Amino acid sequence: MKTDIEPTSSAAESPPKVRTRSTGRAGDKIFLGLSRGSGIALLVIMAAIAAFLTYRAAIAISKDEANFLTYFEWNTGSSPMRFGIAVLAYGTVVSSIIAMVIAVPIAVGIALFISHYAPRRLATPVAYVIDLLAAVPSIVYGLWGALFLVPHLTGLYTWFDDYLGWTGILSYQGGAARSLFTVGILLAIMILPIVTSVSREVFRQVPKMHEEAALALGATRWEVIRMAVLPFGRSGIISASMLGLGRALGETMAVATVLSPNFLIETSLLDPGGGTFAQNIASRFKEAGNDGRDALIASGLVLFVITLLVNGAARMIIARRKEYSGTAA
Amino acid sequence: MKLQRKNRLRAIAAGALAVSGALVLTACGSDDNSGGGGGDSKAASNIKCDGKGQLLASGSSAQKNAMDLWIKTYGEACKDTKLNYKATGSGAGIQEFLQGKTAFAGSDSALKPEEVKSSEKVCKGGKAIDLPMVGGPIAVGFNVPGVDKLTLNAEVLAKIFNSEIKKWDDPAIKALNKDAKLPSLKIQAFHRSDESGTTDNFTKYLKAAAPKAWPHEPGKAWEGKGGQSADGSSGVSSQVKQVSGSISYFELSYATANSIKTVDLNTGASAPVQATVENASKAISEAKVKGTGKDLALDLAYDTKADGAYPITLVTYEIACDKGNKASTLPATKSFLNYVASEDGQTSLKELGYAPLPTEIANKVRESVKSLS
Numbered sequence: 001m002k003t004d005i006e007p008t009s010s011a012a013e014s015p016p017k018v019r020t021r022s023t024g025r026a027g028d029k030i031f032l033g034l035s036r037g038s039g040i041a042l043l044v045i046m047a048a049i050a051a052f053l054t055y056r057a058a059i060a061i062s063k064d065e066a067n068f069l070t071y072f073e074w075n076t077g078s079s080p081m082r083f084g085i086a087v088l089a090y091g092t093v094v095s096s097i098i099a100m101v102i103a104v105p106i107a108v109g110i111a112l113f114i115s116h117y118a119p120r121r122l123a124t125p126v127a128y129v130i131d132l133l134a135a136v137p138s139i140v141y142g143l144w145g146a147l148f149l150v151p152h153l154t155g156l157y158t159w160f161d162d163y164l165g166w167t168g169i170l171s172y173q174g175g176a177a178r179s180l181f182t183v184g185i186l187l188a189i190m191i192l193p194i195v196t197s198v199s200r201e202v203f204r205q206v207p208k209m210h211e212e213a214a215l216a217l218g219a220t221r222w223e224v225i226r227m228a229v230l231p232f233g234r235s236g237i238i239s240a241s242m243l244g245l246g247r248a249l250g251e252t253m254a255v256a257t258v259l260s261p262n263f264l265i266e267t268s269l270l271d272p273g274g275g276t277f278a279q280n281i282a283s284r285f286k287e288a289g290n291d292g293r294d295a296l297i298a299s300g301l302v303l304f305v306i307t308l309l310v311n312g313a314a315r316m317i318i319a320r321r322k323e324y325s326g327t328a329a
Numbered sequence: 330m331k332l333q334r335k336n337r338l339r340a341i342a343a344g345a346l347a348v349s350g351a352l353v354l355t356a357c358g359s360d361d362n363s364g365g366g367g368g369d370s371k372a373a374s375n376i377k378c379d380g381k382g383q384l385l386a387s388g389s390s391a392q393k394n395a396m397d398l399w400i401k402t403y404g405e406a407c408k409d410t411k412l413n414y415k416a417t418g419s420g421a422g423i424q425e426f427l428q429g430k431t432a433f434a435g436s437d438s439a440l441k442p443e444e445v446k447s448s449e450k451v452c453k454g455g456k457a458i459d460l461p462m463v464g465g466p467i468a469v470g471f472n473v474p475g476v477d478k479l480t481l482n483a484e485v486l487a488k489i490f491n492s493e494i495k496k497w498d499d500p501a502i503k504a505l506n507k508d509a510k511l512p513s514l515k516i517q518a519f520h521r522s523d524e525s526g527t528t529d530n531f532t533k534y535l536k537a538a539a540p541k542a543w544p545h546e547p548g549k550a551w552e553g554k555g556g557q558s559a560d561g562s563s564g565v566s567s568q569v570k571q572v573s574g575s576i577s578y579f580e581l582s583y584a585t586a587n588s589i590k591t592v593d594l595n596t597g598a599s600a601p602v603q604a605t606v607e608n609a610s611k612a613i614s615e616a617k618v619k620g621t622g623k624d625l626a627l628d629l630a631y632d633t634k635a636d637g638a639y640p641i642t643l644v645t646y647e648i649a650c651d652k653g654n655k656a657s658t659l660p661a662t663k664s665f666l667n668y669v670a671s672e673d674g675q676t677s678l679k680e681l682g683y684a685p686l687p688t689e690i691a692n693k694v695r696e697s698v699k700s701l702s
Contacts, residue, residue, distance in 0.1 A: 256522070286524070
């Protein structure tokens, strides 16, 4: 075993070898143990959560008189209990999709502006302000949504109804605009900062060589972005979107404050109604008895599974894009 | 690149400063709401202190303001007892009590038979009982432009909340309000999206007073057809404030706080009845005790036609063991509940918009409290 302290004179001639093996020092062993322990602990915690949810959910579902997956109502106060997640699953997925459709293009636009268009003096404050959006508590978003956004959306919805009402999904009967679409808009604002900041970091990492090569070939700035930046950042954008989607799926307080839940699936996205998993749990947990809580936990388990599926799908997409992106995402 | 990083760091530092500054400011600005509306808490001399240490209770948020005032007054007289009431909601309160975490629970609805049964685990040799402590009117607030006074009856209310009457100028509403200028506006009936004792009592009223027009089972979860919903009393009352053509139900204090107009009820009495504390007291005094033994669960007279009796009321209970209370908390629980049910404890609530218990029922409650063991 060579000592790593070498006379300075020889250091210039033979550069020290890069060490790959552990030196056997205590520090390395401790660090290895810590990092391995953290990894194992995470798996154990996840398994414990899953086991707890499954156990409590099984109790509730065995007492459910209705079909848990297809029943619309949620009535755990009656005996026998009748509850189902059809409306909740629909509302959760639809409001999150609306949020993604609105937020992802805007977020990518902001990220490109910050990383490629804005003068440096402007880019930093803009990036910072966007990040600040993430620091606003969700109940504040909810209050802002209920007191400001909802009354101001009536005009827009009436316009939608006039011109797009024939589609059926954008018809509007008037009334307070406390619908899944409103929730989608609010969620879009809430997931903007996370999608923006991750995309921005990815765009920053685009190899300068690629961009300069494109410029040398006479590409305009937009062409550079289209040919070099976006293909390189694609997997990054997808994973950023998935982080945002995860937040949108699980958002609770803001949805509970803004949405007007009921147990009908409306064809129109603009009419009040629907519900989401998290909102339903938040609204009903306080007054629920033991069985009612188990039922809510069962609905939480479904959300858990949906989130797992979404993340799994995202990982698969990223893995498939790896060879294009030129980075080990 | 380097320069940029430096700038970012600077910006982050500046931002962090700004944010922490804002946090400090909000911390200063948060107002302390304990004391529940500043009822005068004269140190009542007839509070008998007993017991020492922490007394934990939790449950109904409807009685939170009352509890705050009681705890303040009691705490000033009895320095040895620290009372702590968490307004977690009736359901959670009953759960915690049944798990033995609290000395007593507050609830807007009487115990269900299965809850009484599972209370035998906590109450060694006894069972949990309902002690009515305070009542209050549930107001029906409305927001119709150009209409200041509105009279409705149970049947029309039931139809409005079941989406059968859809416009404010419906003949059924017109018939009850001959002088009002009712607009041709869509009715937006708001109910609670969370489960609540207020919904429970409101639907019990609809079912009892208009069984034909209200086909649904009463309960904490809303079962009516259609309408819109919002979370919590504060949620529905702020919607009524905001949305023109809206109507909803909440405790009177929310209507007063938001200056929302309330519906007068045509109960069949000689004149329509206003939602006031006095009128609610009058209706509560007609309640029958349906509990047996020490249990004093009340059967409210929802279909009363007595003059000046406002029938949509909510009575909130304290729930404790009749026998087998924990020795460590029993003395303090008894002495506190004794004060709460006493003349002083009851009359101090009037300013907060609660209706004191009628004398007859209050006497029974006092007897029940005395016999707790």
